[in-house]
Amino acid sequence: MRDRGVIHEVRPGTHGTTGGAGRAPSAGAAPGNPLPLLAAVSAAFTLVHLTLIAPGLGWDETVYVSQVSPQAPAAYFSAPRARGITWLVAPLTAVTTSVTALRLCLAVLAGCGLFLALWAWRRLLPAPVLAVAGGLFAGLWITMFYASQAMPNLWVAYGALAAVGCFLRVVRDPGDRWAAAGLAAGVAFAALMRPTDAVWLALPLAAAALVPRIRRRGLPLAALGAGLAAGCAPWAVEAYLSYGGLAARLDRASEIQGRLGWYFAVDDHVRALGGRTLCRPCDVPWRYPAAALWFFALPLLVAAGVRAAARDGGRRRTALVLATVVGAALAAPYLFTVGYAAPRFLLPAYALLALPVAYGLVRACRPRPRGRRLVVGLVAVALIAHLAIQYRLADSTADRVRREAADLGRVAAELRALGLRPPCVVSGTESIRVAFRTGCASRQPAGPNRSITPDELVETALRRPVAILVPDGVPPPSYARDWPAHPLPDLGRWTGLRAYVSVSRAASPDARGRGSRSGRSRRVRPW
Secondary structure: OOOOOOOOOOOOOOOOOOOHHHOOOOHHHOOOOOHHHHHHHHHHHHHHHHOOOOOOOOHHHHHHHHOOOOOOOOOOOOOOOOOHHHHHHHHHHOOOOOHHHHHHHHHHHHHHHHHHHHHOOOOOOOHHHHHHHHHHHHOOHHHHHHOOOOOOHHHHHHHHHHHHHHHHHHHHOOOOHHHHHHHHHHHHHHHHHOHHHHHHHHHHHHHHHOOOOOOOOHHHHHHHHHHHHHHHHHHHHHHHHHOOOHHHHHHHHHHHOOOOOOOOOHHHHHHHOOOOOOEOOOOOOOOOHHHHHHHHHHHHHHHHHHHHHHHHOOOHHHHHHHHHHHHHHHHHHHHHOOOOEOHHHHHHHHHHHHHHHHHHHHHHOOOOOOOHHHHHHHHHHHHHHHHHHHHHHHHHHHHHHHHHHHHHHHHHHHHHHOOOOOOOEEEEOOHHHHHHHHOOEEOEOOOOOEOOOHHHHHHHHOOOOEEEEEOOOOOOOHHHOOOOEEEOOOEOOEOOOEEEEEOOHHHOHHHHHHHHHHOOOOOOOOO
16 A cells, blocks of 8 residues: 555556555555545645736736727737637636736636646645645746736646646556547647647657657657647748748748847746746846746756655656656746746646645655755745745736736827727827727837837827837937927836827817718828
């Protein structure tokens, strides 16, 4: 059955039942039923996150949500993006435009997603290990902050975590058809969110399936291929319909990301852990070293967890090694091929690496003749300090988003007072978020979101209101220099913001009243 202090594996065919010879014991001889522990961790994650709900959508969120929201025309959808997160929020945006409702719904879904992703591992690792892994991952400020954000990275993490667990179950028991379906679904879900991440997820799994001692490798390979093809198909089809082909879209995506190549971005990610959602360019000082201590300890803790599993024997070492390899594969492109940092990029890697870390911590706290209280105390103090720092970072980041949302509201109100009402266009600094708030279309004549030429923008100004947003110290574009300039409230780091507005008399409140009384339409002219 089980020996004291040793974690045994679940034999293929037993499916982790809670009784008889197939019972899956846990570290430290703890009960093996994962349901209560995983449900508690997921519920706690959701409840804690509800205290961090921030109104207002971020830049990338606005792009994704605007594709299906009736609030404003769809923002330009650039080449690197995928529509998975848009489809996830589509049912809710069809019912309401409330950002708070969207945040609440996504927070609940994030808790359910964490539970399901860990549940896929219930026949592979003990319940306490899964609960600790879930708590470690959910306790990162990045996870807490993005749980209610309409961003794809957390959902890629869930898909990757579930896919690796289902892969291991299929390899050990080819008769586990539900695991094969879960493998395909996990990879497909990750691919819908971020196709390139799904490729890096599938490559090490395919390599693992080709290991000579795996006799029936056809089923996991077929599930991998089916999931990857199904998830990447919409992105590939869109590439041919809107971007001139798959190669052209990949090239454009690389260009938007600063041209993929060899970069050493590890230090960028370390600096970004101090509460930055995007560090581009990341030439800022490292101001909060304590916020990144866990990042430096992560490789050591992962190695300790794998070593502990190896000492216990059985196949748990294989499971943790594969989780580590896949996690490293998902992190490598962002650490060494992208020239900037966003902490959310590494969420899939953190989700998988949390498993060996949790195994090592649970193993360290198992019953032992001497020193158990000291070890448990040290681990508890370290975890409490770590979680306190992470929550503070998450709260400060959410507070910054709240202030930006208030600034956006003031800017949008000022533009509406100037006569900017749908149908209208906003271009320039922060145009995507401001346009969404005012119900306008966002169009950029240059940059990664280029969707209109300057001549087309000028022509548009003859037919509908157009506003060009320019921060302090930056001259307006040549075609807008003769348009009246209006000061706007500061918007985050953008101070001295000005709006160069071309609004027809028919768009102003007084002119609309005169036009309605006369019954005649007026030609739209620039101011």
